[in-house]
Amino acid sequence: MKKKSSNLILILFLLGIFMGAIDTGIVSPGRELIQNSFGVDRSAGTWMLTLYTLVYAVSMPIVSKMGDKFGYKKAYIFGIATFGLGSLLCGLSNFYGTFSFFLISRGIQALGAGGIMPIANAVIGNSFPEEKRGTALGLVGMIYGVGNILGPTLGSSIIDLAGSSHWGWIFFINVPISLIILLFSYKLKNTKAETQKPMDLAGAVVLAGVISSIMYALTNLDFFHFTTSIKATNVYPYLIIFVVLTPFMVFIESKAKDPILNIKYFKDKQMLTILIISFIVGIGMMGMVFVPQFSENVLKLKAGSGGYLVTLLAVFSGVAAPVSGKLIDKKGARFVLCLGFLFTITGTLFLGFIATKLLNFIGIFIGLALMGLGVGFTMGAPLNYLVLETVPKEESATGLATMSLMRSIGLAISPSVMIGFIVDAAKNLQPKLMEVLAVAMPKGMSMPAATSGSSSGAFKALQNADVTTIVPMLKTAITSMVPSQAKPMVAKAIDPISNKIVDTFQSVMNTGYTHMFVAAAIIAVCGFSFTLILRGKAEADNVIDDFMLNED
Template identity: 50%
Template sequence: MPLDSNPAKPKLGMIMFLYMLGIFMGAIDTGIITPARTVIQANLGVGDKLGIWMITIFTLAYAASIPVSGKLADRLGRKQVYLVCISLFGIGSLICGLSANFSSFPMLLTGRVIQAVGGGGIMPIANAEFGTTFPEDKRGMALGLLGGVYGLANILGSSLGSAILDIFGIENWQFLFYINLPISIVIIIFGIIFLPLNKNSHQPGKIDILGTIAIICMIMSLIYGLKNIDFFNFTATLRTTAVYPFLLLFLLLLPVFVFLERRAQDPVLNLKYFTSPKVLITLAAGFFTGICMMGMIFVPQFSENALCIATGKGGYFVTILGLFTAIGAPLSGRLVDRHGAGKVLAGGFVVSLAGSLFLAFVATGANNLATVLISLALIGTGLGFVMGSPLNYMMLGNTKKENANSALAALSLVRSIGTVIAPSIMIGFISQAGIAAQQELLVLLPQPTAPVISQAVELKKTLEDMKKEPRMAAMLKDVEIPELSKVNGMRFDAGGTGSLPRELLRSLQSSDVTNITEKAKELSVYMYDRNTPQVIEQIQTGLQKGIDGISKGIYGIDAAISQMEGEAVNNNQYAMAAAVTTMKNQRSVMTDSMAKMEELRKIVPGAFEDAKKDYLAKIESMQPQLQKSFQSSLSKGFRQMYLTVAVFCILSILLLLMYREPSGKRE
């Protein structure tokens, strides 16, 4: 026996504490830097294209290290490998934190890789320890607590990151990593003292070096390729160089890996797992669990949209979700000890299915606190069941005891693949809903109207009256009052967001139901200010042309008056005098019109500015309509997302109907 079958309770308590603390630290770090990613990028001088690698490289190294760590634990013992993993995680965290002082992005990536290599071994080793060390009547409860901590940490990651940034300031993002150092030290010191030595009594064969290299390359290729697939544009992205070469490499390495594992004395991944129907069902359920779990990370955004609260405030609802997860996980463990893992896991998926359907069909339509809380209660409890003990119990019950670590590592790996694929699908629904919301917004926005200037109306009528006299019509044929209504033709192009400034585009992308009206006004101001200068310039140019035309007409009238006054000596003086008087009156009207045009030319910009204020006031008055439209569009995205989660829950339930509990004790 690797450990006394009835160890003292305090020792069991300390074992539980040390492994659960490691699980919490490792799992929470997958999301803890998400709130600070843009700040870290700016501080280290990199853009989005490079910055995303602080998450991508962690994901790749984490997944690749899982089967290797599990196999090493089978060979060398869980205590030694676990403490090494914790040490690596702590060293990686220190390097990540110091990268802020050296302003080095490569240093940050190095630290993230070391973190991930350490983190990949924590979960499967802890599960194996709980699954073999604890008495059978308490094993389900222990595994349930462990799964609950893992699920809770994944959910709380980004919220805890935001809290740390609030305490230390966003410029001190290195504390997101430094917080791991005291935790690592505590685990290492107390782990050396309290964790049992449990080296496998089974004599292992030669280390499978080639198989290890092959599986690392396979996992990294597969996950990187899947991570870059856009499932809403599947065919196109499948042909990109960020996807197909890596999936092709995986397919090419697969037969090589199978060949190597069949010849290896101690294979890094036991291929017999894939010939056992029970193990295959367990792994498939683990994959579906990873996908369903990722649907939960969008709970804050859903809550914010449903209850019309600002971005960032929905984190409180994660706490509620975590509370029900913490209730469901140990409860699932108790039930496993009584009713069997397969039935309890199926029950967990039923509860998750109920929660997903309630959210999709009720909560997204009702948009009130009661329906949100009911959704979180059902989903959280279901998540506690599926992330708790049943899956680990099933895997341990269908594999040999000496392979416990590598068996649970295989389970963790397929679950990780599910968590990698899921965001591409989930985010796709929200992105599509966001695009639809923006398009709907542009449809709802009123079109800008022309400023009403009384002088322009009067001038137009005066000019039309003057042109009724043939001689004046000839002189003023090129004089027109520009149409101020040209601004009515200024339209906002729903497909033109690509030409928006980066800051404005980011602002629009960060819209929520509480600020959509202000974001709409920002967009409108930009579009209005971008278009009106051209319109104003055209109007002022037209007015200047009119001024020049009238000036030329006045010159013509003066010449005609002089000619008529000269001819009056020899012709009918009374008739000529009347004509001259008429011409002088027309000249007076034209002079007055020219003065009004000069005045109009000066007041046009101000008139457009007043029209813009009226336009923005009109948008402000539409706030309830804009908020409802935005909320409805995003709700459709959440509905589709959680219907997808429901589909995977149904697939899992159907799969588990074929599962039969193993008879007898494990070998």
């Protein structure tokens, strides 16, 4: 392949990957602004993220199969054009639309996003010789990792510049990028699989039902209150739908001449292991979402400022991703994955046990640097390389989409798992603070028991407290529990122990973060263990032939 042609492919597809990556997080800082502007509550507002996740997960395997069948150029142009249109409509809804119109626009945007990542990875991976494939996919991993992590920071910056009432600009930014890609994409060749097999429409419909039902159920499932949560009407009916539809999906896809989801992927040991690792990586990724709040608690920063520390993750992830590509070409993808999981294990344990004791920027910096290296070595290049090495070339996009789907399911489960550790730790906050207050109270005055109705009611206001606001919020809560004549005396008694209150709050919450990071480390250990099962580079040479023989 000519150098200019290779560079054009990289630029066009990396632009699309970056655009799709930043959009996964760019909405986060504007979520409350958006829901407030439409006058909807938080439960309704979460649909702007939930709907996007569901449509994205459903569209990935379907659009990718369209790429295998009709050509990757056509599928990619469809993805970019649809994503750009959805972004434009999302932005316009800020000024002219309703919340329903905004949700429809988000669905259109997600439909396009589902055709960007797998197609881009397939074309880039197959456009370079095997000895340079890892390097190319390393660049993909760098762009995706940096874009994904910087999304929230970029969203905050755009809102600061445009103003909180003009949140639509976080979507408008995608429009010129989409137009640039579409303008130059006519030069791309429309490579596709040499097949005349009919499109698996029945499989597409059933698979959409299976994916959407399990994703929605897992999004609403609380793993720390599993027994109660699974009985909720937004969980168990969808699990039932998933259980009922899955056998039909297996039957349809096993009989289809050109299945949307190839059941053979789950029968081949190498591919099944790759999919399990992708699922594990998805679960572990959510630990990064809590880095801002963790950093604020450790460093005693005001709420919102911790988001900028995520930039450290992006920097080290951006450094590691291209290095991982080079290492893949020399050492193989299994070696790079193992290295990435080791970095992740070390980084999460450092944050959980060392940074929570040091309580300074150095501790945060070292932990985030190690985590960033772990993300750079596990996300993107190694898994993409392994899929392309394992499945037949004509199934590249389908194989990559299946891997991305498994990662998305992991991401859907992760919030319910990770947030549970923080919530569980917060249960100890009230009794610990009451112990501190009991020592400082004026003689003859006792605090209500931590389990009493008046105490519990007053402490409800502390649910939104952070390390910088706990003292004034606690003072308000406590003074509401005593007679009017005693309020000034109680408020004055709290001032000398304000530092003790802050330290207690910080310690209790850090315990929850420690447990969360330990869980993330255990998840990474599982990923490391499954990686050891993978065949090495030399052992994988005949995998595609095995697939072809199975087809026969």
